[in-house]
Amino acid sequence: MTVTTPRARASRARPLGRMLAVRVLGMLAILLVLSFIVFSMMYLAPGDLVKTLLGNRPASPEAVAAIREQYHLDDPFLVQYFTWLGGVLTGDLGESIRLQVPVADAIASRLPVTLALCAVAFVLALAVSIPLGVASAVHAGRPVDRVGSALGIVGLSAPTFAVGLLLLYVFAYYVPIFPVYGAGDGGLDTLYHLVLPGITLALGLGAIVLKLTRTALLRELDADYVTSARARGIDDRVVHRLALRNALIPIVTGASLVLTFLVGGTVLAETTFALPGIGLLLQDSVLFKDIAVVQALTLLIAVAIAVIALLADLAYLLLDPRVRAKGVPA
Structure with a gap:
């Protein structure tokens, strides 16, 4: 009968721990790349968010400018992405523009x-x-x-x-x-x-x-x-x-x-x-x-x-x- 010592069990557990660490790091890298790709696709998608929000209601240029400023729509693409990413890293998923509630609640x-x-x-x-x-x-x-x-x-x-x-x-x-x-x-x-x-x-x-x-x-x-x-x-x-x-x-x-x-x-x-x-x-x-x-x-x-x-x-x-x-x- 083969006796497994604690040292042998520990040596077998180390490769498993490394495997899990590599998988987790790989998953985080994939999530980062995926978030950038999806953000880019949504940013480049046709349509104007301001017009979608206002619908058929008439709006003054000042109101349109206020909406764009509120949601940072005039910021450069990378600024918008890193602003969103920084919020996610601190636990803030942002606010749903359509529902007007925090994304986490939605x-x-x-x-x-x-x-x-x-x-x-x-x-x-x-x-x-x-x-x-x-x-x-x-x-x-x-x-x-x-x-x-x-x-x-x-x-x-x-x-x-x-x-x-x-x-x-x-x-x-x-x-x-x-x-x-x-x-x-x-x-x-x-x-x-x-x-x-x-x-x-x-x-x-x-x-x-x-x-x-x-x-x-x-x-x-x-x-x-x-x-x-x-x-x-x-x-x-x-x-x-x-x-x-x-x-x-x-x-x-x-x-x-x-x-x-x-x-x-x-x-x-x-x-x-x-x-x-x-x-x-x-x-x-x-x-x-x-x-x-x-x-x-x-x-x-x-x-x-x-x-x-x-x-x-x-x-x-x-x-x-x-x-x-x-x-x-x-």
């Missing part, structure tokens, strides 16, 4: 709906796709496999907004089981309103996880150790559990990475179902050229994607004992 009021929608969609996707992917791999070529493959093709090819409109027509209009729009009044009512949007997002996400599960399990079932186990007369259910445990590495890491699919799909789903989440807030802010809100939401989404990728690496580290023994992911 996001905080919309974030719970988006998080709830993502949670519903992710749970639905995993609850259906992983068992169906396992059944498709175990019964390859049989009707259950053909059904799973058909659902996977539909989920991968069907646009999110088209699926949402179809579900609205069938289950909110033709058979009025679910509400047409809105997020409800909280609690179970909100969950009830999120069923159709959750299914809309889960279809595409679940199709990817289904394909990953089926492919990973088929590869394990064709491995030599499975053939050897069957030759020794081990029960098929035991063999399937062993193969599924080894297939969990690509399934878990893949599922965590495709979770980022929800980021883009949320915008379309919230627009289709009129959900007051950050996706709809991002869309309205881009149209209005509300730069502070767009910047904050873009960084929030980028941080979420980076954290998901980091958690996927950690999941790989925890699930694969060979990688864990080295202390760094492959």
Whole structure:
């Protein structure tokens, strides 16, 4: 029996700590570059923020000049960017010009709906796709496999907004089981309103996880150790559990990475179902050229994607004992 000393454990932990430090520094560098790119695109986008604010109301040149001065619209581009960046580094995300509230408050009021929608969609996707992917791999070529493959093709090819409109027509209009729009009044009512949007997002996400599960399990079932186990007369259910445990590495890491699919799909789903989440807030802010809100939401989404990728690496580290023994992911 091999005894692991504290010194050996510490030496294995050092590469992991370095890996995490490098990932965090890389994430910060990417966020900085991304913030500059998005700020530049919003700055160069067509449209005049002053005219958008005033609408059709007549305004004197003095009023226009006062608005431009209030929001520093006449400052050079780099001055505007570094002013915004300095505020972010001190915890000030700025103020929403469209909503006339702090950006942090605007996001905080919309974030719970988006998080709830993502949670519903992710749970639905995993609850259906992983068992169906396992059944498709175990019964390859049989009707259950053909059904799973058909659902996977539909989920991968069907646009999110088209699926949402179809579900609205069938289950909110033709058979009025679910509400047409809105997020409800909280609690179970909100969950009830999120069923159709959750299914809309889960279809595409679940199709990817289904394909990953089926492919990973088929590869394990064709491995030599499975053939050897069957030759020794081990029960098929035991063999399937062993193969599924080894297939969990690509399934878990893949599922965590495709979770980022929800980021883009949320915008379309919230627009289709009129959900007051950050996706709809991002869309309205881009149209209005509300730069502070767009910047904050873009960084929030980028941080979420980076954290998901980091958690996927950690999941790989925890699930694969060979990688864990080295202390760094492959």
